[in-house]
Amino acid sequence: MSGSDELLNNYLVVGALLFTLGAVGFLTRRNLIVMFLCAELMLQGVSLTLVGFSGYHGTWGGQVMSIFSLSLAAAEAGIALALFVVLFRRGHSLDVSIWQDLREEDQPPVEDDHSTDVTVPEPVWPHLAPAGHLPDHTPPAGRYPQTPVGVNAEGAGAHG
Amino acid sequence: MGAHLPLTLAAPILAASRLGTLLANSQVQFALRVLALLAPAFVGLFLMLPRGGRRGSVLARALGGALITGSLALLVTVPLPALGAAVAGSQATILWSLPDTLTCYTFHALALVSVASAVLMITSRNPVYSALWFALVLLGNSGLYLLQRAEFLAAATIIVYAGAIVVTFLFVIMLAQPNGAAAYDRQSREALMVSLTGLLLGGVLLGAIHQVMVGEGRGAVAGKVARPSAVVVANVADTQSATVRVTPETHVRGLGKTLFLDHVVGVEITGVLLLAAVVGAMMIAGHRIEESHVRK
Numbered sequence: 001m002s003g004s005d006e007l008l009n010n011y012l013v014v015g016a017l018l019f020t021l022g023a024v025g026f027l028t029r030r031n032l033i034v035m036f037l038c039a040e041l042m043l044q045g046v047s048l049t050l051v052g053f054s055g056y057h058g059t060w061g062g063q064v065m066s067i068f069s070l071s072l073a074a075a076e077a078g079i080a081l082a083l084f085v086v087l088f089r090r091g092h093s094l095d096v097s098i099w100q101d102l103r104e105e106d107q108p109p110v111e112d113d114h115s116t117d118v119t120v121p122e123p124v125w126p127h128l129a130p131a132g133h134l135p136d137h138t139p140p141a142g143r144y145p146q147t148p149v150g151v152n153a154e155g156a157g158a159h160g
Numbered sequence: 161m162g163a164h165l166p167l168t169l170a171a172p173i174l175a176a177s178r179l180g181t182l183l184a185n186s187q188v189q190f191a192l193r194v195l196a197l198l199a200p201a202f203v204g205l206f207l208m209l210p211r212g213g214r215r216g217s218v219l220a221r222a223l224g225g226a227l228i229t230g231s232l233a234l235l236v237t238v239p240l241p242a243l244g245a246a247v248a249g250s251q252a253t254i255l256w257s258l259p260d261t262l263t264c265y266t267f268h269a270l271a272l273v274s275v276a277s278a279v280l281m282i283t284s285r286n287p288v289y290s291a292l293w294f295a296l297v298l299l300g301n302s303g304l305y306l307l308q309r310a311e312f313l314a315a316a317t318i319i320v321y322a323g324a325i326v327v328t329f330l331f332v333i334m335l336a337q338p339n340g341a342a343a344y345d346r347q348s349r350e351a352l353m354v355s356l357t358g359l360l361l362g363g364v365l366l367g368a369i370h371q372v373m374v375g376e377g378r379g380a381v382a383g384k385v386a387r388p389s390a391v392v393v394a395n396v397a398d399t400q401s402a403t404v405r406v407t408p409e410t411h412v413r414g415l416g417k418t419l420f421l422d423h424v425v426g427v428e429i430t431g432v433l434l435l436a437a438v439v440g441a442m443m444i445a446g447h448r449i450e451e452s453h454v455r456k
Contacts, residue, residue, distance in 0.1 A: 021205075029343050033290075
């Protein structure tokens, strides 16, 4: 099993497919978070390639590289998600298009096609049907004093 | 201007003859065959990408899924000759069948899980679903790591990626998009051009892999790539003897040895990087924004 050409070829092909799918998603999606997930997908494709080579040669190098890329991805995700939170607080949207004034001066603006815009319906939250009477919340008289002990009119007046 | 007129008339004929010689070129034929295998997948991807509208795309999504499945089936079934057919038997499918039946089925099932989840991840209209499909990609990839006896990496992928990173994604999505869907999630930018780009990128990658693995014969990669150093090999086993397997005891021990002896500087630097990332994330996200800087 170790060092077989067949397995190496298949790992390279699947890694290439994952990388391509990640690239397509990164280029075409508009949500910042989905774009970042697509970048992670590209990392996964590369990681699969590294592990395939590691198994083919019977050495640890590819796995070590994969572990490094894993920790890099974790650091990257932390920073990127913090940035997304800040960007969302400023722009109230995760759309990348609203940040396009950061582009170079000579670049034309990206015009998004609004002809097929759909209004996203408000989510319908489940509501509970009333069941029975609202219970009486007033505490039973005599057991708990209505006014706390020790606080009386003159005390409140002195503090006020 | 008049002198240019015959040239203009001759241009289509010239172009046609040039196209003929181009098509007769074996390299172009090889490229076209690879692209033809992949083309249905990217047509399907184009159909599946969100392009506005709410309901009408169910049929398009189903058709796209069928096309992608068909293209993946083509990758497994259709044999493709490599360039320079001097090597005997240099004709193979893009995804080979493995000699061990159980490994073959396991690999193809896991690869199908990974690729199909990746397709659904980049085409789903709700970022929460995207994150969950990404978790499924990670599970498929972990299975593929296990198949290469990278147990530690498989466990680390599930714990770090699926357990921590995807969950953090879900937190941020729920923080930023409590309603789940937004109008910009239902559109994709330049879907046609991007699908073509993906077709070209995938064709180049798969064609290059196929050419190296098939066209240059078995063991070509092993012959070309420099052998690993003797120290590393001594830790494992002889790489060429396929019968020797790394047992689980030596596995993580060997990985740890390599990681903390040969790559100890890298480990330290990664640790510093993670610390810096944590501090940086707190600095960035914990900063309160002045009201005047808020847009809209």
